[in-house]
Amino acid sequence: MGVDEIKDLTIRELSSTLGSDIEKRDMKWDKYIGVNLLKPKRITELVRVLKKIGYAQPVLITAVDKPSDGVIELVYKFNRIDSKVMTWVYVNVDRENPRIPSITPLWRAAFPHEIEAYDLMGVVFDNIPDLRHVFLPWDWNQGFPLRKDWDPNEAKKYPWWEKTREFYDPFIIPSDESDDIYYVSIGPQHPAVHGSFRLILKMKGDTILEAWPDFGWVHRGIEKLAESKTFDQIIVYTDRLCYGSSISWNLTYSLAVEDLLGIEVPERSLWFRVILVEMQRIVSHLLWLSALMADLGTYHSMFLYPIREREKFLDLFEKASGARLTYSYIKIGGVGIFKHAEDIPDNWFNELKDVLTDFKQRVKEYLDMTEASESFHIRTKNVGVIRGKAAIEAGATGPVLRAAGIKYDVRKIDPYLVYDQLDFEIPVGKRGDVYDRWWVRINEMLQSVRIIEQAIEEMPKQGPLRTKVPPIKMRGTGEGIGRTEDPRGEAIIYIVGDGKNMPYRIHIRSPTYINLSLLHFLLRKAKFADIAAIIGSLDPCMAEVDR
Amino acid sequence: MIAPISPKLRGKILMLFSLDYLTLGVFASLMIGFMIFGIIIWKLVASGGPLSIHRKRTTVPEPYKRVGYECGEVPIGKTRFSFDIEYYVFPLIFIVFDVFTPFLFLWTITYSPNNWLINMFFVLLIMFLFLGMMAAVLRDGKSLVTPEYQKDYYLEMIEKAANGDEEALNEFLRIEPLKIIKKELEVKPMTQDMRNKYSLSIPDDKTHPVLAPIRALLRKLVGWLFRWGLGKSPWILYLGIKCCALEIPMAVGVSRFDMERWGIIPSGSPRQADLMIVNGPITFKWAPRIKALYDQIAEPKFVVALGECAILGGPFKGSYAVIDGANKVLPVDFYLPGCPPRPEMFLDLVMKYRSSVPSEAERRREKIVLARKEVLRNLDKVLVG
Numbered sequence: 045m046g047v048d049e050i051k052d053l054t055i056r057e058l059s060s061t062l063g064s065d066i067e068k069r070d071m072k073w074d075k076y077i078g079v080n081l082l083k084p085k086r087i088t089e090l091v092r093v094l095k096k097i098g099y100a101q102p103v104l105i106t107a108v109d110k111p112s113d114g115v116i117e118l119v120y121k122f123n124r125i126d127s128k129v130m131t132w133v134y135v136n137v138d139r140e141n142p143r144i145p146s147i148t149p150l151w152r153a154a155f156p157h158e159i160e161a162y163d164l165m166g167v168v169f170d171n172i173p174d175l176r177h178v179f180l181p182w183d184w185n186q187g188f189p190l191r192k193d194w195d196p197n198e199a200k201k202y203p204w205w206e207k208t209r210e211f212y213d214p215f216i217i218p219s220d221e222s223d224d225i226y227y228v229s230i231g232p233q234h235p236a237v238h239g240s241f242r243l244i245l246k247m248k249g250d251t252i253l254e255a256w257p258d259f260g261w262v263h264r265g266i267e268k269l270a271e272s273k274t275f276d277q278i279i280v281y282t283d284r285l286c287y288g289s290s291i292s293w294n295l296t297y298s299l300a301v302e303d304l305l306g307i308e309v310p311e312r313s314l315w316f317r318v319i320l321v322e323m324q325r326i327v328s329h330l331l332w333l334s335a336l337m338a339d340l341g342t343y344h345s346m347f348l349y350p351i352r353e354r355e356k357f358l359d360l361f362e363k364a365s366g367a368r369l370t371y372s373y374i375k376i377g378g379v380g381i382f383k384h385a386e387d388i389p390d391n392w393f394n395e396l397k398d399v400l401t402d403f404k405q406r407v408k409e410y411l412d413m414t415e416a417s418e419s420f421h422i423r424t425k426n427v428g429v430i431r432g433k434a435a436i437e438a439g440a441t442g443p444v445l446r447a448a449g450i451k452y453d454v455r456k457i458d459p460y461l462v463y464d465q466l467d468f469e470i471p472v473g474k475r476g477d478v479y480d481r482w483w484v485r486i487n488e489m490l491q492s493v494r495i496i497e498q499a500i501e502e503m504p505k506q507g508p509l510r511t512k513v514p515p516i517k518m519r520g521t522g523e524g525i526g527r528t529e530d531p532r533g534e535a536i537i538y539i540v541g542d543g544k545n546m547p548y549r550i551h552i553r554s555p556t557y558i559n560l561s562l563l564h565f566l567l568r569k570a571k572f573a574d575i576a577a578i579i580g581s582l583d584p585c586m587a588e589v590d591r
Numbered sequence: 592m593i594a595p596i597s598p599k600l601r602g603k604i605l606m607l608f609s610l611d612y613l614t615l616g617v618f619a620s621l622m623i624g625f626m627i628f629g630i631i632i633w634k635l636v637a638s639g640g641p642l643s644i645h646r647k648r649t650t651v652p653e654p655y656k657r658v659g660y661e662c663g664e665v666p667i668g669k670t671r672f673s674f675d676i677e678y679y680v681f682p683l684i685f686i687v688f689d690v691f692t693p694f695l696f697l698w699t700i701t702y703s704p705n706n707w708l709i710n711m712f713f714v715l716l717i718m719f720l721f722l723g724m725m726a727a728v729l730r731d732g733k734s735l736v737t738p739e740y741q742k743d744y745y746l747e748m749i750e751k752a753a754n755g756d757e758e759a760l761n762e763f764l765r766i767e768p769l770k771i772i773k774k775e776l777e778v779k780p781m782t783q784d785m786r787n788k789y790s791l792s793i794p795d796d797k798t799h800p801v802l803a804p805i806r807a808l809l810r811k812l813v814g815w816l817f818r819w820g821l822g823k824s825p826w827i828l829y830l831g832i833k834c835c836a837l838e839i840p841m842a843v844g845v846s847r848f849d850m851e852r853w854g855i856i857p858s859g860s861p862r863q864a865d866l867m868i869v870n871g872p873i874t875f876k877w878a879p880r881i882k883a884l885y886d887q888i889a890e891p892k893f894v895v896a897l898g899e900c901a902i903l904g905g906p907f908k909g910s911y912a913v914i915d916g917a918n919k920v921l922p923v924d925f926y927l928p929g930c931p932p933r934p935e936m937f938l939d940l941v942m943k944y945r946s947s948v949p950s951e952a953e954r955r956r957e958k959i960v961l962a963r964k965e966v967l968r969n970l971d972k973v974l975v976g
Contacts, residue, residue, distance in 0.1 A: 152764040174768040180912065181876045189911045199911035204875040208882040208920060227667035227771060232880055234662045235859050239831050240877065242664065244769065256769045262833055264872050265910040280906055287834035287931075331837070351845045368842075369834055369931055429746065432753025438764055448753075476753070564766055569745050587833050587871075 050129045051077050053097055061093050062086055069134065072522060075458070077131045084135050084144045087120075091147045100125045100436050100452075102147065104536050105157035106551040107165040109192045114139050116167060119538070120147075125436065125450060128458035137167060146172035153439025156561040164190040164267070179260035179590055189268050190549075224248060228572075232261045236339055236576040239586030243563065243579075247572065255567035257560050263590040267550055274545045275301050275376060275518050282537075283370035285552065286588035288331050289531045291324040291361075293588075294374035296526040299460060300537040301376045304524025307513055313378035314461045315503035316388065319396075320364075320374065321461075321528075322492040322499070323357055326403070328531035329485045330354040332583045333410065336482065339576035340423050346413050353406050356399045363389050376518075378510025387509065393500050400493050407490060414482070424479035428566045428578035431476025438565055439558045442533025443488065444582060447473035447480035454529040465502070468495050478581040485583075518545045532556045532583050556582070557589040603706060641802050642809065661860045661887060663880030667771055687720055818949035821865060821891070824854030825944060828864035828888065830881065832871025835898040835931040839868065843934040853941050861887040866944065869917040870931075872900035872907045878920050885921050890959055891952040895925040895940065902926050924951075 045053075054077055058066055065086055069078030081090060091102075103123040107116050115136040122131045137144050146169035148155045156178075161167045163178045166188035177184050186198040231242040240261040246254040266285065270278045282293040295317055302309060330350040337346035358368050365373035366381060373379060380386050414420050430438060435448035445452050453470045455463045471487035473480030520541040527536050533555025542548040559582050566578050635642045659666055698713050751759035829840050840857045843850045858864045861884045873881060885894070896917040899905030904915035917923050927940050 148766070152766070155766060173766040176769070196909075196911055202875055204878045204914065207879040229660070229662070229664045229667060231662055232664065232877070233830055233884055235831075239833075239836070244667070244771070254767050261874060261876050262871065263874055263876070263912050264907040265912050266907075269907065269910050284834060284906065287837050348845050351842070352847070355842070355847050368933065369837060426746070429749050430753075431749070433755040434749065434752035434760060434763055437760055565764055 045127065047075055047127060047129055050124070050127055054094070054129075054131055055079075057093050057097050058090065062090060066090070069132075071132070073525075075128050075130070077129065079131065079133050081133055081135045084118075084137050087133075087135060087147060088145050088150060090133060091150050094122050094131060095151065098124060098126070099131065101153040101439055101441075102151055102157065103130070103153075103441075103534065104538060104551065104553045105154060105161055106538055106549070107161040107167050107190070108540055108549045109139070109165060109190060111139065111192050116142050116165060118144065118161070118167065121536075121538075123534075125452050126457075142167040143170060144168075145170050148172050152437050153558070156439065156558050160557075164188060166191065174256075177260070179263035181260070189265060225253070229258075230575065231258075237579060237586075238335055238584045241560075241584070241586050241589070243567075243575070245567070245572075245575075250572040252567050252570050252572065252575075255563050257563045259557070259560070259586075260590055262587050266591045267552065270547060270550045272546060274515075275305075275547065276515075278547070278550070279372050279375060280370075283372050284587060285554070285591065286530075286532070286556070286585040287369055288328045288585050289324050290369060290371050291320050291374060292328075292528065292530045292535065294372065295321055295461075296528045296530070296535045296537045298374050298376050299526030299528065300524045300539045301520075301526075302524075303526060304520040304522065304539050304541050305376075305513070305518065306520075307377050307511060309378055310508045310511060312504045312507040313509045315499050316379050316509060317374055318461050318463065318466070318499045319496050319503070320361075320379070322495045323360070323396075325492045325531045326489050327354050327357045327361075328583075329489050330357075332485060332531075332580075333482075336577070336580035337414070339580040340420070341576075346410070349406070349410065349413070353403055356402070360392065360396055360399065363395075364392060375510060377513045378508070380510045396496070397500065400496060404490070404493060407486065410486070421479065423574075423577055424482060424581075425477055426475070427478045427574045428570065428581060429475065429477045430562060430566055431474075434565075435476060438562050440533070440562055441555050441558065442530065443481055443484045444533065444559050444562070446470060447484045448476035449474055454527055454534055458527060460526075460528060462499075466495050466498050468498075478577050481581040515545065519543055530555050532585060532588070533559055552591055554588045554591060556585050560584055560589060600706075600708065603701070603703075636809075641799075642806055661862060661884075663883045684724065687724075691716070691720065814953070818952050821952055822945045822949040824856070825866040825893075825941070825948070826856050826858040826864050827866045827868055828858055828861050828884065829868040830870060830884070832869070832873075832877065833898075833900065835870035835901075838931045838934055839870065839897060839937045843937050848934045848938060850938065850941065853938075853945070855941060861885075862889065864888050865892060867892060867894045867921075868897050869894060869901045869921065869923075870897040872904060872910075872913045873917055873920060874912045875914065876912075878914055881917075881920055891955055893924045893944070893948065893951075894921050895927055896923045897927045897937075898932060899928060899930045902928060905930060 055068060058079060062081070065081065065083045067080045067082070069080050071078040079090075081087060099122040101123055102120055104119075104121040106119040106121075108119065109116050113136070116139050118135045118137060120133040120135070122133070124130070135144065142165075144167065146154070146158055148158055148169070149171055155172070158167075158169045158172055159175060159178050162169060162172075162175055163180055169175065176182060180189075181202070184202065186202050187194050189196075189199070225246060225248050228245045228247055229242055230245065231237040232240040237243065242258040242261070244256040244258055245252050266281045270281060273281075279294060279297065282297040283290040285293045301307070330353055334347045334350040334354075337350075338344075361371060361373075362368050365371040367373075373381065430440065430444075431448040432450070435445050436450060440448060441452070449472060451470055451472050454460070455468075456470060468491045471484045471491065473484050521543045522541060524539040524541065525536065527534070529535070534553070535555055536551075536553035538551045538553070539547045540549040562582065563579070566582075567575065570578065694713070694716075698709065701709070704710075748759050748763055752763040827840065829836060840850065840855075842848060844857060861867070865888075867885060867888060869881065885892070894917070896902045900907060900913075901917040904910075904913055907913045908915050914920065925940055925944070927936060929936060
């Protein structure tokens with residue numbers, strides 16, 4: 045179906061079901077449909093309609109606090125697998141008593157978004173299965189930080205110091221559970237959890253009955269901090285969102301701000317951005333590969349080899365941007381460190397070509413050490429299975445969704461930069477297990493090499509890399525969205541501006557946060573020994589999850 | 592009455608046990624002598640002995656030291672519970688038959704079909720072992736397969752869910768609420784017994800004309816060895832909190848920088864670590880856990896605040912969930928700036944550690960003893976978790 049057909053269908057179906065309770069909203073973008081829902085109670089009906097006409101996931105649920113109107117505005121964004129059309133539903137709930145029916149019972153993918161909105165904004169979702177603080181401590185009673193009138197001094201009252209002096213959070217199992225059921229918590233400090241998060245497992249024998257991921261260990265409140273920083277300053281935070289894919293987040297943020305402020309980017313920098321982002325994808329996947337192999341055990345060589353190649357890419361990044369990990373290289377209006385006239389270092393592309401040629405050989409070496417090993421197949425096949433419709437329903441994106449057999453990639457569906465002029469394929473898995481996720485990522489690296497080689501050839505050789513945006517023009521009203529395919533999944537940054545040089549609200553869709561929420565389903569009935577493989581295959585990046 | 596044994600059979604039994612008694616005797620006495628020697632040395636040197644250089648390993652009443660987990664978390668529910676039989680049936684079989692195998696060996700080398708007494712003995716032994724095993728299994732009345740794990744059924748359900756079957760989807764994508772509940776802390780006042788238990792027992796007999804100098808010498812020697820090892824091979828406990836974890840220990844741990852050249856080994860557990868690396872912004876949620884991990888490290892311990900976030904809060908200073916700096920929670924010894932610091936900077940820090948830590952550990956020992964006494968004096972209650 046074309047864009048217009050889907051838009052007509054959506055509007056027709058919605059108005060026939062909800063009648064006068066919805067009204068169409070004028071959107072800045074042609075490809076997105078905006079709808080105001082006047083009665084919050086009818087959100088479940090609306091969701092049923094959208095689900096029926098083929099919408100895939102509630103890809104982002106943002107709560108925007110508007111004290112002047114006395115409401116909290118919830119923006120539901122629903123995406124599609126087959127088209128770039130998204131439907132945005134705006135619902136206002138009362139600020140004093142923000143209650144709205146939860147759509148989690150209908151659409152499981154909404155669960156992480158809804159508990160996040162409860163955690164930071166205090167919107168209560170009725171009928172949600174497990175409502176508790178996600179990012180803030182479980183016993184947090186100091187208000188909801190993202191609200192505009194929240195007093196930061198409240199946070200200082202949280203008794204963290206007392207907690208360091210005594211046993212904290214001593215929990216017991218409810219007495220109605222049988223004797224041979226026990227609970228194990230893995231993390232927050234554990235080599236298998238890649239960073240810091242905690243996994244609470246309900247076990248019987250060595251079979252997992254239920255699993256609950258517990259996030260928030262690195263929650264720094266980036267979204268709140270960004271509200272008091274100028275658009276330029278926030279770039280630094282986007283680096284630190286995910287240390288494995290800094291450039292990707294630089295790009296997502298820059299796209300969102302450029303969308304909000306209406307900044308045109310020079311042609312040459314578009315191509316250069318593609319090269320950088322695809323390099324970052326390779327670097328991120330290499331890091332993932334080495335970590336997964338370390339998790340699977342006795343693969344010490346395979347822990348070392350991908351990092352060896354990664355260092356070569358890091359050297360190139362360092363040569364161009366001056367940093368090994370946190371680049372801040374993609375800026376609003378283009379690419380550059382701090383000057384507007386600077387260019388890519390001499391001979392950089394030749395070195396990149398050499399590294400790529402070498403890398404293609406190395407991938408064969410990886411295959412020899414993983415795929416050729418029988419134990420690798422035993423540890424990964426039919427482990428952590430989720431596929432087909434279930435993966436879409438659960439909210440997976442990125443390599444996890446593609447391994448589940450769904451051909452969904454933002455680079456193809458909603459091309460940004462110059463991806464529509466490039467020739468590449470999307471690797472898709474079949475079984476949706478750990479092995480397929482490995483296979484998809486290995487192939488994505490090869491596709492990235494292909495993209496970089498094309499982009500080097502077709503990139504304009506001369507021209508500016510960055511549009512000069514004077515600080516006075518760094519003010520915007522309305523909305524801006526950056527939607528990219530991060531190495532870990534679909535990344536969205538949604539910005540609301542109010543005419544100042546700072547964002548009014550910035551919401552970051554972390555693909556890993558949603559993918560890790562799948563642990564509820566992936567770990568159920570799995571064996572204890574498979575935990576490391578399953579978590580590793582999701583490529584967690586906790587700094588991005590917790591924000 | 593035992594029936595008289597025929598001379599033929601008697602000869603065979605004797606043959607079975609006719610070993611070289613001299614060799615056996617020498618080895619047995621060596622074995623026993625070695626044990627007695629060990630016990631004597633232990634009695635001399637160990638705490639309370641005349642040559643004791645060992646200060647009683649004190650249980651410092653830092654609350655987290657007694658926490659069982661080494662991941663910074665306290666266990667949920669009781670930690671001791673009865674396991675399903677399936678978990679010890681295999682070790683049981685292994686241990687019993689492992690002990691049994693040497694006898695089987697003896698049996699095979701002297702096997703003869705006429706040896707009915709010995710044959711019968713072994714056959715009955717095997718039978719009884721199996722019967723005992725069966726009885727153990729039957730007594731617990733549990734099957735050897737956990738009933739919840741029905742792999743084929745589950746894979747079938749996943750297949751159905753993948754094809755969009757409504758019922759299977761609901762079953763597969765079920766989110767259960769977390770039902771563990773919070774317990775009230777049970778606070779017990781500290782009794783004199785506990786105080787004695789936690790207190791230090793330092794031998795104060797420094798006046799003995801013969802033993803005191805020997806003790807001093809031994810102590811000096813052991814101390815020197817210990818500090819030499821401490822400087823040469825710091826085991827690091829790294830918290831993979833944030834970005835810095837990718838550089839240290841990941842990038843420095845592999846080929847290009849290879850920190851193992853300097854004897855640095857990443858230790859997964861705090862109990863074996865010497866150097867704790869705090870890398871990243873410390874959130875309210877992390878702070879008690881970091882303290883717990885720090886408490887679990889044995890003295891002497893050193894802390895590195897790695898990166899701007901751990902030093903002062905870095906770019907996240909002023910956030911509602913972040914504590915500005917690791918030194919608000921822990922005593923920090925080394926600060927390594929950078930966002931993140933380069934791997935070379937960490938290697939430089941290691942050089943400094945090697946040169947400064949041995950003397951620092953010596954200097955700090957007395958301070959630690961004093962500090963522990965101070966802690967004991969001020970501690971008026973023990974929390975029982």
